[in-house]
Amino acid sequence: MKLESISLRWSPERFEILDQTQLPTREVWEKIENVEQMIEAIKALKVRGAPLIGVAAALSLAQSAQKGSAQQLLLQQAKQLYEARPTAVNLMNAMDRMTAIIQNIFSIDEVVRTAQNIFTEDVDLCDRIAENGKNLIQDGDSILTHCNTGGLATAGVGTALGIIRRAHEQGKKIHVYVDETRPLLQGGRLTAWELQKLNIPMTLITDNMAAHLMSLGKVNKIFVGSDRIATNGDFANKIGTYGVALAAHYHKVPFYVAAPFTTVDLDCPSGAQIPIEQRAPEEVWGFKGSQAEVFWAPQGTPTYNPAFDVTPHNLVTGWVLDQGLYTQKEISEGILKRGSKC
Numbered sequence: 618m619k620l621e622s623i624s625l626r627w628s629p630e631r632f633e634i635l636d637q638t639q640l641p642t643r644e645v646w647e648k649i650e651n652v653e654q655m656i657e658a659i660k661a662l663k664v665r666g667a668p669l670i671g672v673a674a675a676l677s678l679a680q681s682a683q684k685g686s687a688q689q690l691l692l693q694q695a696k697q698l699y700e701a702r703p704t705a706v707n708l709m710n711a712m713d714r715m716t717a718i719i720q721n722i723f724s725i726d727e728v729v730r731t732a733q734n735i736f737t738e739d740v741d742l743c744d745r746i747a748e749n750g751k752n753l754i755q756d757g758d759s760i761l762t763h764c765n766t767g768g769l770a771t772a773g774v775g776t777a778l779g780i781i782r783r784a785h786e787q788g789k790k791i792h793v794y795v796d797e798t799r800p801l802l803q804g805g806r807l808t809a810w811e812l813q814k815l816n817i818p819m820t821l822i823t824d825n826m827a828a829h830l831m832s833l834g835k836v837n838k839i840f841v842g843s844d845r846i847a848t849n850g851d852f853a854n855k856i857g858t859y860g861v862a863l864a865a866h867y868h869k870v871p872f873y874v875a876a877p878f879t880t881v882d883l884d885c886p887s888g889a890q891i892p893i894e895q896r897a898p899e900e901v902w903g904f905k906g907s908q909a910e911v912f913w914a915p916q917g918t919p920t921y922n923p924a925f926d927v928t929p930h931n932l933v934t935g936w937v938l939d940q941g942l943y944t945q946k947e948i949s950e951g952i953l954k955r956g957s958k959c
């Protein structure tokens with residue numbers, strides 16, 4: 618079975634990722650030959666986006682199983698992949714599922730089939746999110762989004778960007794304001810790249826322009842993705858999301874978060890328990906990409922570089938999940954807690 622998305626190509630003979638650190642300047646497909654390379658790719662954000670890192674890590678384990686890795690080694694590799702990034706719970710969910718298969722019914726075919734299922738299920742989950750969210754967007758809407766939540770972040774059409782894409786495909790005339798998304802520029806480099814390919818009208822802004830645009834009445838809806846949703850509806854997403862939510866609340870702009878159930882952490886009662894990844898100072902001192910590096914801060918300047926922030930549930934208008942659209946009332950009644958182990 619061959620699997621293909623805009624950022625992953627997998628077959629039993631060959632596994633490749635689109636190196637997202639090189640976008641939009643170069644479209645370079647990197648061959649993945651072992652789990653160590655995949656861990657490096659996840660840490661370096663060559664492969665990124667909460668759903669995609671779960672899918673990619675699972676396929677990396679499938680490749681390892683096919684190359685003859687023993688059960689003990691696969692379990693160890695699943696643990697190393699699990700720890701590659703701390704915030705996106707999709708990675709942990711995918712590794713827990715793979716670990717259970719490796720531990721309980723260890724067969725190469727089953728390991729491969731499970732990884733393939735994780736990929737195809739994600740395609741389906743994205744599709745459902747797009748369907749559940751598309752009617753929130755009306756003809757003439759001006760939508761702001763943060764980070765990259767499209768095909769580059771999932772195996773399918775994406776989450777927040779998938780909804781925007783589906784509304785555009787319905788023929789609605791929409792305009793998208795793209796937050797550049799400091800420090801790694803997932804908006805400026807990746808979302809702009811995707812929207813350009815999809816012919817969706819957009820305007821790129823720096824992150825500190827979003828509140829000003831809202832004050833001018835130029836944004837009437839906001840859609841973002843998530844790396845982890847707590848059962849009370851608080852959620853973590855790319856740093857800067859919380860500021861967007863605060864400005865949206867003040868200006869009464871509807872603010873939606875879109876994600877598959879693999880992003881919901883049933884063991885996490887609130888945003889306070891979500892682990893936040895801290896990254897290297899170089900990313901704040903300037904910009905370090907595959908093509909260029911420029912530092913504007915004095916060498917050695919102390920930095921603070923959390924990759925994510927937490928948006929409290931009371932700032933969210935609606936949660937667009939694959940199971941449906943949830944309101945604040947439904948979330949406060951505990952709809953996300955069903956099946957919770959807490």
Ligand code: MRU
Nearest residue numbers: 665666667764766770842843855
């Ligand atoms: O650090 P990244 O680029 O992996 O962060 C990605 C995000 O914050 C996305 O918004 C999130 O993973 C949702 S992707 C569908």
